[in-house]
Amino acid sequence: RYRTQREAVADxxxxxxxxxxxxxxxxxxxxxxxxxxxxxxxVAQRTRDAAA
Known part of the structure; x- marks a missing residue:
């Protein structure tokens, strides 16, 4: 159970x-x-950069 509505919303x-x-x-x-x-x-970016 939450103590405040703000605590519940944050969770x-x-x-x-x-x-x-x-x-x-x-x-x-x-x-x-x-x-x-x-x-x-x-992974795709690293593969692309390695191929360049």
């Missing part, structure tokens, strides 16, 4: 932004998580 915001949105699959990202999309992007 909910943290869950949504830190956990849920980073782990859920996004259709706009090709149905991969934001974390996986970023990891794939970094």
């Amino acid at each position: 909910l915001f943290e869950y949504i932004e830190v956990f849920y949105n980073r782990s859920r699959r996004h259709s706009s990202l090709g149905f991969v998580s934001a974390t996986q999309f970023m990891q794939d992007w970094v």
Whole structure:
């Protein structure tokens, strides 16, 4: 139980932004998580730079 509404909102915001949105699959990202999309992007950039 939360002591204040602000405490509850902060906890909910943290869950949504830190956990849920980073782990859920996004259709706009090709149905991969934001974390996986970023990891794939970094690898692609390094591969591109190494080939240049």
